[in-house]
Amino acid sequence: MADEIVNVNEFQEFARQALPKMYYDFYAGGAEDEHTLKKNVQEFQRIILLPRVLVDVSNIALSTNILGYTISAPIMIAPTSMHKLAHPEGELATARAAAACNTIMTLSFGSSYSVEEVAASCDAVRFFQLYVxxxxxxAVNLVQRAEKSGYKAIVLTADTPRLGRREADIKNKLIVPQLKNLEGLMSTEVVSVKGSNFEAYANETMDPSLCWRAVPYTCMRCPLNRRVEYRASCHNQF
Known part of the structure; x- marks a missing residue:
């Protein structure tokens, strides 16, 4: 492909050519028949920007404010795990890129580097993703470490009471690296995604009973979140 990449789709194609199939499939794939993955793309394609004509656009600004922090455009880096599979510096490089673009990076719970290592990589506003x-x-330990390392918010992931069955990872026998943030807290042995052993490992550790009652216990143990609003009943919806 041409040397100059000009859009996001070309970045994806470049990644497909550059990465081992096992790793590309991990980044690009979803669970089961990937209906949700396809639906996400379709929903973004439905968004249409309506131009405003005969309006002075000689001075424009894309900057916006997220939780009191100004970023250059309404685009943030979402939490995605194991960046080191694609780049030797992993999340350290991602953090520096976010700082250079004046936006916020949300560090994944499954980062290739620890919360402390990423925090030390550059001076920028960062959030931390938390699985419970x-x-x-x-969870309490990670929240406290994130607060101590200067992370400004906790992004609580609540859509994984059980791990999705990622069929491409099973076929590729993906090797899941050690999770740096769990070292010293629980077993961080390398796990192979073959058949059901990785699913068994995830189901043994993840909490399917997670609901709103866990939020104050988890987050109020640290001054990072001094005020948490939640519903007492797990059945109520916001």
């Missing part, structure tokens, strides 16, 4: 395991002390 059955052992609540792990």
């Amino acid at each position: 395991y059955k052992r609540r002390d792990i």
Whole structure:
């Protein structure tokens, strides 16, 4: 392909050519028949920008404010895991790129580098993504470490009570690297995605009972979130 990449789709194609199939499939794939993945793309394609004509656009600004922090455009880096599979510096490089673009990076719970290592890589506003395991002390530990390292918000991931069956990863026998943020907290042995052993490992550690009652326990243990609003009942919806 041409040397100059000019849009996001070309970045994806470049990644497909550059990465081992196992790793590309991990980044690009979804669970089961990938209906949700396809639906996400379709929903973005429905968004249409309506131009405003005969309006002075000689001075425009894309900057916006997220939780009191100004970023250059309404685009942030979402939490995605194991960047080191694609780049030797992994999340350290991603953090520096976010800082250079004056936007916010949300560090994944499954980062290739620890919260402390990423925080030390550059000076920028960062958020931290949190999965809640059955052992609540792990979540508390991570929240406290994130606050101590200067992360400004906790992004609580609540859509994975059970791990999705990622068929491409199973076929590729993906090797899941050690999770740096869990070192010293629980087993971080390398796990192979072959058949059901990775699913069994995830189901053993993730908490399917996670609901709103866990939010104050997890987040109020740290001054990072001094005020948390939640519904007492797990059945109520915001």
